[in-house]
Amino acid sequence: MEKNPAVPMRRPPASAKSEQRIRDILRVARQVFSEAGFQAATTTEIAQRLDVSEATVFTYFGGKRELCVRVISDWYDEIIAKVEDNLPHVHGARAQLHYLVHTYLRHLLAEGPGLCAFILSEGRARNDDFGEIYAELQRRYTAPLMRILAQGQADGDIRQDMPLRLLRSAVYGPMEHVLWDAILRGARGDVTATADQLVGFLWQALQPPQQNALALAQFRGEVQNALHRLQSSENSEGGAY
Amino acid sequence: MEKNPAVPMRRPPASAKSEQRIRDILRVARQVFSEAGFQAATTTEIAQRLDVSEATVFTYFGGKRELCVRVISDWYDEIIAKVEDNLPHVHGARAQLHYLVHTYLRHLLAEGPGLCAFILSEGRARNDDFGEIYAELQRRYTAPLMRILAQGQADGDIRQDMPLRLLRSAVYGPMEHVLWDAILRGARGDVTATADQLVGFLWQALQPPQQNALALAQFRGEVQNALHRLQSSENSEGGAY
Amino acid sequence: MEKNPAVPMRRPPASAKSEQRIRDILRVARQVFSEAGFQAATTTEIAQRLDVSEATVFTYFGGKRELCVRVISDWYDEIIAKVEDNLPHVHGARAQLHYLVHTYLRHLLAEGPGLCAFILSEGRARNDDFGEIYAELQRRYTAPLMRILAQGQADGDIRQDMPLRLLRSAVYGPMEHVLWDAILRGARGDVTATADQLVGFLWQALQPPQQNALALAQFRGEVQNALHRLQSSENSEGGAY
Amino acid sequence: MEKNPAVPMRRPPASAKSEQRIRDILRVARQVFSEAGFQAATTTEIAQRLDVSEATVFTYFGGKRELCVRVISDWYDEIIAKVEDNLPHVHGARAQLHYLVHTYLRHLLAEGPGLCAFILSEGRARNDDFGEIYAELQRRYTAPLMRILAQGQADGDIRQDMPLRLLRSAVYGPMEHVLWDAILRGARGDVTATADQLVGFLWQALQPPQQNALALAQFRGEVQNALHRLQSSENSEGGAY
DNA sequence: CATGAATGAGAGTTCATTCAT
């Protein structure tokens, strides 16, 4: 006689006015989340800045968490749309890589370090329900890079001795680290120069080991890794390494 | 290897018993933070697992945040100590890089994905008072790598056309990305193989352009030196070695 | 069998269309209240199922509470109408009693346990303004039984040593208990068989104490009750009983 | 990183002070629930009457619902204990039935109509988690009656043509109906007289058909035994005695 | 007549933290 078996969800229709409200809420929510992060942000704050009651926010969104997901999804949708629009007009694997790196860095820093930190850290949440949503967004977002890399490997332009997954980490990892650096130091730096340098660095790493020295160079790496391990087992005390 | 002096403590007790208590609390706190993350972890939980009252925890630590900082500091102290002990016995920039990468990956995954995620995400907190502490820890931790890279640049072994800061990101970024990947996918993978590949990738990128001939010559020397030192037999499970 | 005049309505619309709307709302409200109970039911849910706005519901009914009262009133009106139509054609006190019991059980279980529980528990609400309404409904509903019992007593067919009010409880009480039993156990059982047994039980109890043993039997009961009290006062510790 | 996998529950130990607190909270909660019912009762109200913060209430009880369950459980425990203590000293099925009826009515009305209504209506809740608890309490509570009835049937003192379950309903149903009547009318009435009448009614119904002669003979024996034991004078307010 | 839109007014919970003993 007590528990509600039917789950009513108040979701208003998509009139022009409603859509404006939704946009307003998302805009302000993005600000507040950017400034405070998910946990410290409050629905109260969001409502107050909009000069509406908290209940209004809950009329349009299921709750704080859902709002957060929407903010992040929207951000990803924006950059994904942008990339998918422009990437086809960029020719050559290196240029495409450069475009991706440059766009990512610019986009994340454009709205300030708050949003950047918010996207980078909330996007990692391995929360039961939302982890999968974020993972899917990441997947969609990284798809273009994966295509470029896979094509490059197929064409022989990119080294084939590393799994795609690792190459992806080797591309996105540095970018995110650079961004955190910028955030924590409070300095933006020159995005374009950074992108150029990063791509220069990455491109060299992505090359298939050089022409005639191919076998030798690869062999060099393998032997060296083995040597390192040998050295280490001499040095390390606890059996570690 | 002294305890981080930047972490304040309310009343510094000094007895043997007290120190045991502190160690116990830190041990359990590390577990709880690893399992739940900072926000979701509760002082109640920590106290209960220790079978002491919450107040006792507060007797030794100023609060949840301070406890968190101590846990992270201690973790960094451990790995910093380890690196500083062993790195001097590793010879050659490439080997040192390999050592750092391998050690970092192994250390972070050793205690499970929970701790790993905790360190990676809390270490980013741009929190009022503690951001600086974390930044300092990062600085101390990355110092060895910075030294290696700086030396490599000075020696002409590493490209000089990129700022050190960027090189650091290019090294730590991929590692962290790989770790998040492992955490979120719930798969650990082969740490050693990953480290090998990553170092192979990075080392190629770190080469000064057109240094291949030089690198090979240097490598020849390294192999010869190593062979002289070789006493133990090679292990066989690595397959390609 | 006119609509309950005790239920106020904000604006009494009179058009055919309006009346259809009112019927629709009441139909859906009955469903929702049945499924969720009064508290957990929401006006939102009712409006959504009707595909109208919540405000429309409030145009026709003063509020959730009023809607609830109307649903209950209507349910009673139905069964009262049915009883008043058919009872005159049933002859003999016992047959009439049987008819009432059977009809009540069937009616309450017919629309499922949800409605049954709703009627039985909401009908008890000793709520400020509505308690009186429910009491009046009960009075109207139990009127036929009261007439039968009073007539039976007057005719000497039913024992006269108990107040009518108690007899009523002795009839309705078991029925409601049986219904709760069915609701809580989720088993419907055989309504007809239950009604037969119950009437058999009740009819025997309603008999005037037997023929020539009349005075003796009644005396027996009285003495026994007195004895019980004596026994009890010997046994009970706290003066209770 | 967010959701708490460990569920800490703050449950203080059972010191003397704690137990007093718990008793206090239960006492006040019983009052508040009695006055308002479960839904309308608030934890705020309970805390205010105790002159403690709401948090204190939550320190000792998991929440409003749990508090409610405890209040009801405790009430049942009281009456169950009382019945189990005294019933063995009551001899004869009829006397036992009388004892049960009388005790139930008195107990429920003793603390006022509020508590009575609360117990009767909350005890019906078919709430997912708590319905089972209430059902179990009911089972424990009705066990003595079931035993009496079963024994009566086995001995041939009680009619065997109805299932026990129905007999139970025929006993408890009238009692509850009488109680609701008292609650809704705001009149207490004479509990003892009501119990006497009800038992008279029920006992006649419970007789195996055609057992009147036998019953009278048995009764004669009982009266004679009782007379021998009689020492105290009869009270005179009962009128017919 | 119908409704889109907004909200007032809480409710139940949660927890890190404090302090007298």
Place this chain on the structure above:
DNA sequence: TATGAATGAACTCTCATTCAT
């Protein structure tokens, strides 16, 4: 030193109800 006990201060979320259009 250890802790039992208490709490301040939020926070998220709910929903019946209103009213201008």
